[in-house]
Amino acid sequence: MSATEKISLSIESSALPYGVVLSAGSEILFDSTQHTELQTLKDAPALAKHAFKATGRKASDLKRIAINQGPGGTSAIRAGVAFANSLAYSLGIPIIAVNTFELLGAPATARYNCPTVVTVKSIKGNAYVGLYADGAVQQTLYGPMEETVRKALGEHTTWAVAGAHREQLITAFPEHTIYDTGYKFGLATDMVPMLPNLGSRELRFPQFVVPITEQSLMFKQGE
């Protein structure tokens, strides 16, 4: 292991089974989604232990932790975020929160070269809607799914779609040019290339990550 090699643990916690990735710089050392025997494991701590065991690394080798703070499956995110927070705290290393919109939007926008709409299911026909364009999340809204997507899109008529409502949206906007990314959930491996640019978002205790849900400020502003 070279001295400059930055070992990172990335956790995609918005849906079960979790995705847990151990990386050194841009190199993926371990990806839990590539191990079929791990797909029944429902807890992030167990997957992280597998990652260390399989790679011969230790938790104390970690230099930073990245976690998807949502939106997505509420209890899965909460448990994943709690684990990531306390692991970062115990090791005295920084933690970086990535949201579902950028996690799905960044790779989609790079591939289709157009803005990406990312939707996440919520209760009562509502959805979390994010618009990703020009290397950043431009809009985050919460409300009735189609109506909220229309609001998030503004003038855009050519876009890629990722997340939970892809087919429904392609049907709902027949006059638009829409690329179906096929991305339903985020991948922890997609967090790895994002990390070098997220240094300014590193949190250290007493700061830590809080899951995104309907009640969070992010969505209060969008309402």
Added chain:
Amino acid sequence: MAKYVLGIESSCDDTAVAVVTAQGEVLSSVIASQAEIHSQYGGVFPELAGRAHVQSILPAIDKALLDAGITHEDLEAIGVTRGPGLIGSLLVGLTSASGLGLGWDVPVIGVNHLRGHLRSADLEEQRVKYPAIILLVSGGHTFLAHMESATDIKLLGSTRDDSVGEAYDKVSRMLGLGYPGGPVVDRAAKQGQATIPFPRPMLHKGLEFSFSGLKSAVSRHLNALDEAPVVNDVAASFVEAAMEILLTKCRKALKKYPVKSLVVVGGVAASPQLREQAGELCTKMGVELCLPPLRWSTDNAAMIALATWDYLRLGHHPAPVPQLQLSISDF
């Protein structure tokens, strides 16, 4: 070198962390209460509880270590409640404990919350004279247990439906007295007359409890009234019935099992009516009444930490994964 256990408790609506020695000495105990969040719902709202735990647990862990004046290198183990409780709340405590254990390379033990309650009376000092009968009365639980020793525990009877604390909360809401219901209902009862003959469900059936019938009887009584109820009298009648149920079962248990002490723990142990009547019963039966400080009777992490020492002594190391159904005899 002195060694410590870090206890973490998040089974319901409070986030609690404590540092405790093998002798039960409490170096620190932090409780982040969510009472304010839940008071507007008249009870614990699971969705909000889970979220609040995520926000309060790390600061609570940090403060517990700081208050105790120790570092993670002084820890023998981390003990965390694995059940029973609300799944979303439990998961936050369990995964947080796992993160700490992984980062610090300290073993993490999944503790039965009920065992914590049973051991709570020995925090700070050895108070319980064994063998003992223990009555746990709270918002989450109502049961009687026999303890031959700190770890030899047998369940004698528990509630078949609501806990006595839940019944208090619901009656309090019916009477418009607020949440939590215990103190306000007791206070109202002191000023009233027990004029209404509410039922005492299962009074003569073994050592099990039932409170839903009593709660429904209060509701039926209030619905049948043409005029505003005399709140204090309803409260007094309810408390009298609840106390008769609790004390009758205690007397039966004390008669059946020759023990040295009766221990009463849980939030309802704060009830002045219960403390007084339990005292009278113990005098009559010739056993010692043990009423530990209330701060250890309600949910806290020090009791989880003390119970963790039992697990360590006996070599039981249950994994920190949620288990919603646990009996008090389970480790």
